[in-house]
Structure formats: C-alpha cells, structure tokens
Amino acid sequence: MRRLLRQGFAAVLLSAFGACAGPQLDFVIASGSENRTLEPIVQDFCRARRVICRFDYQGSLDIGLALSNEPPAFDAVWPANAIWIELFDRDKRVRDLTPIARSPVILGLRRSKAEALGWIGRPVATSDIVEAVRDKNVSYLASSATQSNSGAGAYLAMLSAALGSPDAITLADLRTPGMQDTVKTLLSGTARTAGSSAWLADLYFKSLEGGTAYDGMWNYEAVLAETNAELKRRGAEPLYAIYPSDGVAAANSPLGFVDRGKGVPARNFFDALQKHLLSAEIQTRLVALGRRPAVGEARGAVPDPSWNYDPSRLVALIRMPEPTVVRAALDLYQEALRRPSLTVYCLDFSGSMGGPGEDELKKAMRFVLSHEEASRVLVQNGPADRIAVIPFDSRVRGVTRGSGSTADAPALIRAVESNDATGGTNIYACAKAGLQEIRDTPDTGRYLPAIVLMTDGRSENYQQDFLDAWRNAGADIPVFGVTFGDADKTQLDTLADATRARVFDGRTSLQEAFRAVRGYN
Structure with missing residues (x-):
C-alpha cells in the first residue's frame, strides 16, 4: 500500500513538474510580411501548447529559395501564395500546403x-x-x-x-x-x-x-x-x-510543414496549428482582420x-x-516590361575592406551584374536599365557607366575588380557623386532611380551637405544602405530615413543583401 502511495505521489510530482516546465518545442515559421497582424493568433495557440513559436518574416521569393538550404532553417512555411513553393521546392520538402485565408x-x-x-x-x-x-x-x-x-x-x-x-x-x-x-x-x-x-x-x-x-x-x-x-x-x-x-x-496564404528532423512532436504541433487556424472561430477572427476565409464567403465582414x-x-x-x-x-517582367531602373552603386574600398571584405564585395557585384547568376533568383538587369559603379575611399575614385545588357556587364565588373582596398572612408562624397550622376542622366524621368551605398566603416561626417543636395534635387531618389563588418548603421539609417529607403544587413552575406536591395529598385 505504501509503495502504491509513493508511486502515486511520484506521478503527481512528475505531472506537476511537467505542467510547470518550460516549452518543449521550438517551432520556426517562415512567413510573408502580410501575416504580421495574424501572428498574435498563432502565438496565443503556441503558448497554450507550451511551444516557442518564432516568425521569420521573408519575401515570397526568399521563402522559396530558402527551401534549397540543407537543412532548412524553419519548420513551416506561410507564404502569400503557393506559386513560390511550386517554383522553387524542387525536392518537395513542403508537405500539406493548405490555404488559410484569402x-x-x-x-x-x-x-x-x-x-x-x-x-x-x-x-x-x-x-x-x-x-x-x-x-x-x-x-x-x-x-x-x-x-x-x-x-x-x-x-x-x-x-x-x-x-x-x-x-x-x-x-x-x-x-x-x-x-x-x-x-x-x-x-x-x-x-x-x-x-x-x-x-x-x-x-x-x-x-x-x-x-x-x-x-x-x-x-x-x-x-x-x-x-x-x-x-x-x-x-x-x-x-x-x-x-x-x-x-x-x-x-491564399497557404501553411505547409517542413520536416527537419524534429520528429513526431513537431508534426503533431503543425497539424494542430493548421486545424486551429482553419476552425470556424479563427476563420471568423481572420475576417475581422480584413481577410477572406479559406473557403466560402466572408460572413460577418463589415463593409x-x-x-x-x-x-x-x-x-x-x-x-x-x-x-x-x-x-x-x-523573367519577362524583370528583363523587358517593368519600369527600368537607374542604379548607382557606391562601393567602399577603404583600407578596412582589405582581405575577406574586398573579396566578398567583388563576388557580390559579380553576382548582381552577371545576367546568368542574377537570373537564377530573378534579379537580373534588363537592357533598358542604367547602371553606374562608383568605388570610393575618402574620395570618389571614378565612375563607370553601362546598361543592364549582357554586353556591358564585363566592363562594369572590371570596374569593380580593378580596385584594391586602401585609404579612409567618405560615404557622403560618393552619395553626392551618385546624386549628380542620376541628375545628369538624359530622360531621368523614365527610370526608377536609386543609390545603393555599401560600406564597412564609419565615415567622415558630411551628412548635412549631402542631404541639402538631395533636397535641392527635388526628386524621389532613395539611398539604400548595405552594411558590412562594423559599419556605423546609424549613419546609413539616417540617410535611409531621410530618403524613404531602408538598410540591408550584409554582414552575413553581401550577395544576399545586394539581391534583396534589387527588389526595391
């Protein structure tokens, strides 16, 4: 009898310990940015199941491309549309892809x-x-x-x-x-x-x-x-x-499972989450948030x-x-139909970029300027695009111009690779030269202009001088920043905020940062 009582008491202790223990599963969802307002619904469900859910917000293309990684860095995908999975999920990693809302x-x-x-x-x-x-x-x-x-x-x-x-x-x-x-x-x-x-x-x-x-x-x-x-x-x-x-x-916001070896708990949690999101209660909540239900009419929607x-x-x-x-x-959109871009690449070749930084920068620019490489991820230039490459350190080293045609790519790539890292850093001198380059381009109004400013260091501060010139230009010219190494993000953030642009983190991969910025120009 005492033995049975001891066993029962131990079971109660284990049960109580389990109820108080922390989350037993870490679950990552690669999601489109349009789902941000839906995340609280998912997080409520995760907390109830004692699961840590993390959202990794990515563009639709990014989610598709990430499926080629070994292993993928997420347990589920939640893109805006299934076409991005169909285009890039060659190994059929995604299972049970099911629309959640429209x-x-x-x-x-x-x-x-x-x-x-x-x-x-x-x-x-x-x-x-x-x-x-x-x-x-x-x-x-x-x-x-x-x-x-x-x-x-x-x-x-x-x-x-x-x-x-x-x-x-x-x-x-x-x-x-x-x-x-x-x-x-x-x-x-x-x-x-x-x-x-x-x-x-x-x-x-x-x-x-x-x-x-x-x-x-x-x-x-x-x-x-x-x-x-x-x-x-x-x-x-x-x-x-x-x-x-x-x-x-x-x-149609489909949610699909990606098996990366977490076993039955991950699969069971995904099944429960998908069922929860498709329940009548949650579908009604999604309608209140401006979505249409996965199936049928948006009953209860307030026009x-x-x-x-x-x-x-x-x-x-x-x-x-x-x-x-x-x-x-x-491909037709990227190469022929979209409004052509006019892009100035300000590339930091200051002394601190010597070694791996210089190699990474040259590799990234070979990628973005090469039609064959860039087309694999749908960021290739078209013949109507205009490009200017401006290497800089404490001064502007020169300007090389070309179109987005395959014939002009070798000269633009040589203009990058002929540089060695040396000298100080003045990002504003290059940005100002880029601004003048855009203003001097004939028929500027037919292009989507942008300056892409890549740096790994802290610049001499001529920020106000540049911003005055930018305002006087009277045009919508965003200055996108790409960071590398220990770049002073504050300076790039200020330029991006003032010109309605954004900053991309190139510390992990300059190539990925340059690919991402192409989606904004």
Missing part, C-alpha cells in the same frame, strides 16, 4: 484622385487604368513582381487583362502582339517599388510624414484595410479601393462604403498559370 490584390488610390478620375461608384477596368497612366494622370507604388507576391499578383492580373481571355496564361500568350505594350504602360505608372507588401505600406506613410503623398498603391485588400485604419487614426485621406472588373489575383471596401463582395479572379509559365512571365 486576400485579393487591388489598387488603392487617394479618394481625391479616384474622384478626379471619375472612378467613384462605378466599375473600373484595367483599360481605364492604362488610359490614366498613359495620360500621366496617375502613378502608384507596387512591390516587385519577382520578389513579392502582391507585386506578382498585380502583374499577372495585368497580363491576363491585356490578353482579354478568362483562360490561364500560356507561354504562347506571352508573345501576343500588343500585350507587352499594354502591360509595359501599366508598369510605367510605378513611382516606387519594394520587395515587401508591408514595407510598401510603410513607404506610403513615410511620404505623408514628409509632406507629400503618392497617388496610391497596389496591395492586398487586407493591407489596404490596415492602412486605412491608420490613415483614419491620423485624420488623413483614405485610399479608395479599385477592384479591376476584368480580374484580380488573390493570395466600409467610404472607401469602397467590402470583403464579402464577389470579385473576378484570374486563373493562375502553370509554374513554368509563371517563371517565364517573371
């Missing part, structure tokens, strides 16, 4: 702009948008079609509308006469681009804070709802929702006629093409 990619325009165009309270076709762009009556923000799903969705819908067919796009369709001109016109209306739908919304807010406003942006219906909620809080003008009558693409928002309305959806067609369409 959100169409639509155009949000400042209400005053929509009124001026006569688009309030009536159907708007893609042809209406083409006409407005052609007449220079509208421009917009849009994420990169090759780096972000919202950009890809807007672009594929443009292709479908230009073809005027309800069928899925084929490889032959991409060569249809007149189609490319129509889509090129639509993409020429892009005022700024980005590699993330969430950052695109941040860019819109930054422009307001700076005293100007973009006409609008292509983004998810759900992101526009979040944006308008914040605009209302600020007392600012809302974005009016334009649902192109000839079809839109929609994100807002003031900006034409109604997630329960039926929208015409395009049929998604086969993965091979999507890949061909994205």
